[in-house]
Structures are given as C-alpha cells and as structure tokens.
Amino acid sequence: MNKLQRAITATTIAGVGLTLLASPAQAKGDEIGGVGEQYFLNDSFNGAANRVLFYGEGRDRAYVGDWDGNGTDTLMLRRGNTFLVRNSSTTGGADSTFAYGDPGDTVLVGDWDGNGTDTLAVRRGGTYHVKNTVSTGYADTVFSYGDPGDSVLVGDWDGDDDDTLVVRRGGRYFVKNDLNTGYSETDFYYGNPGDTVLVGHWSAGQKGDALGVRRGGTYHLRNSLTSGPADTVFGYGNPGDTAFVGDWNGDGIDSLGVRRPSNPGDDLDCPDFPTRWDAQAYFDYYYPYYGDVARLDADNDRKACEANAG
Ligand SMILES: [Ca+2]
Ligand SMILES: [Ca+2]
Numbered sequence: 001m002n003k004l005q006r007a008i009t010a011t012t013i014a015g016v017g018l019t020l021l022a023s024p025a026q027a028k029g030d031e032i033g034g035v036g037e038q039y040f041l042n043d044s045f046n047g048a049a050n051r052v053l054f055y056g057e058g059r060d061r062a063y064v065g066d067w068d069g070n071g072t073d074t075l076m077l078r079r080g081n082t083f084l085v086r087n088s089s090t091t092g093g094a095d096s097t098f099a100y101g102d103p104g105d106t107v108l109v110g111d112w113d114g115n116g117t118d119t120l121a122v123r124r125g126g127t128y129h130v131k132n133t134v135s136t137g138y139a140d141t142v143f144s145y146g147d148p149g150d151s152v153l154v155g156d157w158d159g160d161d162d163d164t165l166v167v168r169r170g171g172r173y174f175v176k177n178d179l180n181t182g183y184s185e186t187d188f189y190y191g192n193p194g195d196t197v198l199v200g201h202w203s204a205g206q207k208g209d210a211l212g213v214r215r216g217g218t219y220h221l222r223n224s225l226t227s228g229p230a231d232t233v234f235g236y237g238n239p240g241d242t243a244f245v246g247d248w249n250g251d252g253i254d255s256l257g258v259r260r261p262s263n264p265g266d267d268l269d270c271p272d273f274p275t276r277w278d279a280q281a282y283f284d285y286y287y288p289y290y291g292d293v294a295r296l297d298a299d300n301d302r303k304a305c306e307a308n309a310g
C-alpha cells in the first residue's frame, strides 16, 4: 500500500551465520504459534525454566502481554474471536474473557498508547485497527503501514514506552515510531533473511526494544539496533519448541518461554482411533516433541496405523 522510505541508514548487525531451521515468526506482539498446553518460562538467560504452567488446550492460539498493567507479562488464549485472559503465570483458568474482531483476523499485541497495559490490534492486509482497552468494542485508531503481505514486528523501538510497527522484508527492517499512516523513519539490516527473529528488552541499560535471532535451540540477542555481535548467546529448550518473549517477573527485562504439549504417554493404540487419519493427526501432533510416544508407527515410516480402516 505505502511505499516505504528508502534507506536512511543501512546497518548490518548480528553477523552470526549458521544453518537455518524453517520456523514461523515468534516475535513479541504476534501470536505465539505452535501447539501444547504446557509453558516453560525462564526469568534469566540460561537453559532452565523456573516457571512451568499449564493453561488451556493444546490447540489454543496464544499471545503474551501485560493485560492488567502490573508490569508482568502473562498468557492470553484465543478461540475464534473469544480471548481468555490470565493475569498470573501459574496453572489455572482464565481471569476474564472478551470477544474482539472476527474469528479469522490476525491479531497483534502491544502497548499502543504507552499506558503500561497491552491491548490488541486487528490486522486486515496493510491496515491496523488498534484498541487501547482489552474489551469488546470499536477500534480507537486505524492506520495503514507497508504492504498487505508484509511481516511485521511490534516493539518500542525509540524507548518512549509506546509500541509501534517494524515491517520486515527478508533481512531488512523498516521502523516507524508512531501509529499514523505514512512512511518508515529508518531502516536497517539484521541477521539473515530466513531468520526467526524475537523482539525484547533484553538488558537494563538499553533504550527500547531490540532484536534477537533464534537458530535451532540457540538464541543470539543484541541489546540495540546497531552494528555488532550478539550481546547474549545461550541455549534454551529443544529445536522443535515454539519460543516466545515476555517479562515474567516484572523486572523490566524480557526473557524467553517455550510452548510444548505435555507427554501423553503410551496409553493409546491403533484400534483406539476411529480412522488412520485420526491416528496420523495424533502422531503428527506429538512426534516433534516426543517421537512415536504411543508406538503407532511400527515400521518407522512416519505413517501411523496403516492397517487401520479409513
Ligand atoms: Ca500483568
Ligand atoms: Ca496500552
């Protein structure tokens, strides 16, 4: 829709060059992605989760944000256009629910007005419908940025506390620091075009949010949108995990979490599934995390219960 402003600064940062895994976007502000009802949160940059919790169902869509403005990020689940808010990072049910947008809408999370509370924006193509309260109702702000097919990241790029958008095209990022229709203000290069990129406030001294790159189970975090090597490199979880970002303990520093199904054990056998396709769906759901946990694939060709009818 809008042509983004041409290069003002072209700065290459984070010169790590490893083989890439194909992964969905897992940035702050976007849907977490992945499956599983089990969440492993880590308040520091090491390999061990210090909070493990269960929330909702494995196929729920999930988002991270500070819904009550108390300084800590927690999960929110989505079923169609119903959102289930939880305000603590512990196992339990929703604290509140509300409806917003249409079931097929793409939803982004951000603190759009800088008041300390995260709310939703609905994306329809290159147009964004921003709402500054977590409740049912009409959008407070509507603006357009970039093209309908662009991937976007949400963050506080200039450190003034409000979140805005970056359009990502391959390894190039176009920054805008307000929610008005118009051109980008700056752009820069980061990592490789195929990288999975995370957004976060990784360190106490940094101004606003910066980026991190995920390669398999290794994370390369850079504390500013400037040239240079990663400031923090560490391993977390498994390469198949879905990773996401939040400030779980409210210390102002964002860290990681991963999402994973809980292990179902070997309770089911092929005759327990109505059709082989049901068995295959079960197999495909758990295989990335636990392998053939129910032993449905006797000949190891990743086709489950081929002898079943259907
Ligand atoms: Ca909160
Ligand atoms: Ca807000």
Ligand SMILES: [Ca+2]
Pocket (backbone or CB within 6 Å): 155, 156, 157, 158, 159, 160, 161, 162, 163, 164, 177
């Ligand atoms: Ca900002």
Ligand SMILES: [Ca+2]
Pocket (backbone or CB within 6 Å): 043, 246, 247, 248, 249, 250, 251, 252, 253, 254, 255
């Ligand atoms: Ca924190």
